[in-house]
Amino acid sequence: MTKDxxxxxxEEIATLLELQGENVFRCNAYRNAARAVTQIDGDLKTLIQNNExxxxxxxxxxxxxxxxxxVTTNELPYLKELQAKVPEGLRALLKLPGVGPKKVKALYDNLGIDSLEKLKQAxxxxxxxxxxxxxxxxxxKILEGIAFVDTVGNRVRFDQAYPLAQKLLEHLKALPGVQKAEICGSLRRRRETTKDIDxxxxxxxxxxxxxxFVKLPEMMQVVGHGETKSSIVAGMHLEGEVGQIVLNADLRVVTEEQFPFALAYFTGSKEHNIRMRQRAIERGLSLNEYALTGKKNVKCKDEKEIYAALDLSYVPPELRxxxxxxxxxxxxxxxxxVELKDLRGVFHNHTTYSDGSASLEEMANAAKDLGLEYFGVADHSQYLKMANGMTPARARKQIKEIDALNKKLKGVQIFKGVECDILEDGTLDYDDDLLSEFxxxxASVHTHFGMPLEEMTARICKALAHPFVTMLGHATGRLLLRRDAYRLDQDAVIECAAKHTKMIEINANPLRLDLDWKHIKQAKKLGVPLVINPDAHSPVDLRYIENGIFEARRGWLEAKDIFNCQGFEEVKSELKRRKGL
Known part of the structure; x- marks a missing residue:
């Protein structure tokens, strides 16, 4: 077993203990252990042998x-014991927004509810x-949550589905006679979630x-086995995930001559394909998944030539x-x-000063290892006690530590920031004297998600008007496939950001991807600078920036649209200018 x-x-043990009503300290001990394990340097077997x-x-x-x-047996009997004590259906209830282990336990103890169906009926x-x-x-709210879970169905996040698709592709590319092979569909377009692999x-x-294909190691069930198309249910265990990622996977085989047309067609979207076919018809041609034809076939060696034949520049998959x-x-x-190599630094990250698992220096060096020039820390402010939010005294202690580290570090510099809670009335969690030191x-919302649309919009806009706010964090509060965005006039918030010359974050955590691509486009249109942030709580989380790049590309962003595609000196100068220094 790996560290992840x-x-x-x-993490699963902590959840199971909570469902059994164990005390919070014991549950937190396992969550702390989960974070600690991911940060261990060196080989676990060696550490065990040396009793370290x-x-x-x-x-x-x-x-x-x-x-x-x-490490020695690849299993843990204690986990199996806990799983046997907790009905499987209880864990499904935890998928509902706002329903935590305490509520699940109360529902089970008082009403015998151990499934979504029973909960809905109750x-x-x-x-x-x-x-x-x-x-x-x-x-x-529970009924709303059940409806939301029903809506997302069997969809899986991109970061979960893509590794499975890549593994299948890897097997297939190694087969004799394979000339070309590509992942298609919504995964190629980098959609946030998907329901299948093409x-x-x-x-x-x-x-x-x-x-x-129908005998691959990841195959769980054969759905269809044809001459040129087959379908399977495929599954794979991902590091750090509980259980397997399971998806339908479709394979199509075409000739090399047909491949560019099939690649374009099966990449989609359906709406984009309709426009392409219409354009072909307007030119006396016919376009389908196998060919572009007129009086004679128009040969195309790749997708770029298909677009050129229709008098178009090549359209990247993310824009289709x-x-x-x-x-x-x-x-x-x-x-x-924008490309990953364009990104020069990050701003929204956490350390052990709040709910991160690594120190300031460890996080900064991890950013340097990724080729970044600067690392911005934004630990939680005091209101968010569940995330070990910093008191003013601890915040000032961190500021002093950053000043000392910046004299010591080579190849990377730390910017002093804070993720400051937007309170229910739109005010900020710290006073202006402290905010001026960052x-x-x-500015982010972490509580009171259920406010009416007008009140939530006014709350966020009030915060954006504050002179010390630089950027809005995870603007809509959505958690993909877990929690819908809170009720909010997103267009009004983007307009407010433009009015007050504030930035908006593209939160690259794969659970969030917030803003979504449609509102990224709107922000760009209004001239709002975007910032790609990993919201990292550990060194490995810094790699989330790639997810942010995908979402930014879907939102039509170029490097010039993204604040942290600028170098250290430019960023330093602009942040000072915004503070009036």
């Missing part, structure tokens, strides 16, 4: 023994509202490829949503989309 696998086990595990912060004797068991019969600690409003292969002999890309391609005015301020 072990961390996932400890117990010396690591967050790992005591009992935790060390469990780590040793998992709400409809008004039984949940009568429970202590619930009430009519909570019952209504793979396309060019080969002159489809039969052996189809036979191999029928959202203006055809018109821009016709005028040859598509943007030069290089920048990320």
């Amino acid at each position: 696998d072990i961390a996932a086990v400890f 595990l117990e010396g690591i912060r967050g790992i005591g004797k009992a935790i060390a023994e469990k780590i040793e068991t998992m 709400c409809e019969e008004n039984k949940v509202a009568d429970l202590k600690g619930f009430g009519a409003k909570t019952q209504a 793979i396309l292969i060019a080969s002159e002999d489809a039969k052996p490829i189809m036979a191999a 949503e029928d959202s203006g890309e055809i018109e821009a391609a016709e005028k040859h005015k598509l943007p030069r989309l 290089d920048y301020v990320v």
Whole structure:
């Protein structure tokens, strides 16, 4: 088992203990252990042999023994014991927004609810509202949450689906006779979530490829096995995830000559394909998944030649949503989309001063290892006690530590920031004297998600008007496939940011990807600078920036649209200017 696998086990243990009503300290011990394991340097087996595990912060004797068991046996009997005590359906209830382990336990203890179906029925019969600690409003929110879960169905996040798709592709590329192979569909367009995997292969002999596909190691069930198309249910365990990622996977095999047309067609979107077919018809041609034909076939060796044949610039897959890309391609005015190498630094990150798992120096050096010039820390402000929010005294202590580190560090510099809570009335969690000591301020909502649309919009706009606020963090509060965005007039918020010359974050945490691409486009249109931030709580989380690049590309962003595509000196100068220094 890897470190991430072990961390996932400890996270699940913490949740299972909470569902059994264990005390919060014991549950937190396992969550702390999960964070500690991911930050261990060196080989676990070596640490175990040298009896060095117990010396690591967050790992005591009992935790060390469990780590040793998992490393040596690839399993943990204690986890199986806990799983046997907790009905499987209870864990499904935790997917509902606002329903934590305490509420799940109360529902089970008082009403015997151990499934979404039973919970929905109990709400409809008004039984949940009568429970202590619930009430009519909570019952209504639970019903909304069940409807949300039903809507997202069996969709999976991009960061979970893509590794499975890549693994399938890797197997298929190694087969004899495969000339070309690509992932298609919504994964190629970098959609935030997907419900299936589409793979396309060019080969002159489809039969052996189809036979191999339905026998891949990840195959769980054969749905269909044809001559040129087959479908399976595929599953794979990802590091750090509890359970397997399971998705339908479709494979199509075409000839090498057909491949560019099939790649364009099966990449989609459907709406983009309709526009492309219409454009072909207007030119006396016919476009489908196999060819571009007129009086004779128009041969195209790749997608670029298909677009050129229709008098268009090549449209990158991320833009193929029928959202203006055809018109821009016709005028040859598509943007030069931002790339990962354009990003020079990050601003929204956490350390052990709040709920991060690594020190300031460790995080800054991890940023340097990724090739970044600067690292901005934005630990939580005091209001968010559950995230170990910093008191003013601790915030000032951190500022002094940053000043000292900046004299010591080479190849990377730290900007002093804070993720300051936007309180219910739109005021900020720190006073102006303290806020003025930071290089920048990320203002974020972490509580009171259920406010009416007008009140939430006014709350955020009031914060954006504050002179010390630099950027808005995770603007809509959504958690992909877990929690919908709070009720908010997003256009009004973007207009407010433009009015007050504030920035808006693209939160690259794969659970958030917030702003979404449509509102990124709107922000760009109004001249609002965007900032790609990983919201990292550990060194490995800094790699989330790639997710942010994907979302930025879907939002038509170029490097010039993104604040942290500027170098250190430019950023330093602009942050000072914004503070009036």
